[in-house]
Amino acid sequence: MAYLFTILNFAFTVYQYMIIAYILMSWVPQMRATGIGQLLERLVEPYLAPFRRFIPTLGFIDISPIVALIALRFAQYGLFSILEKLL
Helix, strand or coil: CHHHHHHHHHHHHHHHHHHHHHHHHCCCHHHHHCHHHHHHHHHHHHHHHHHHHHCCCECCECCHHHHHHHHHHHHHHHHHHHHHHHC
């Protein structure tokens, strides 16, 4: 069962880094036009969209990805807690 936790932890970590990379790519708009930028957009934007819908920007700063990362971390801890009790 330790393998399940390791694989899930790895998946959550990779997705968090994908979100961070996507955020950093927004500082250089040409990066989003690349193949990697488009791939990240297809994988990350569906998760970020609901947060952007409800969290307003603060001037030029979009804090919704930060909230999305925090929510993802809570989801990870919650899932691990449930799995730990079930297994």
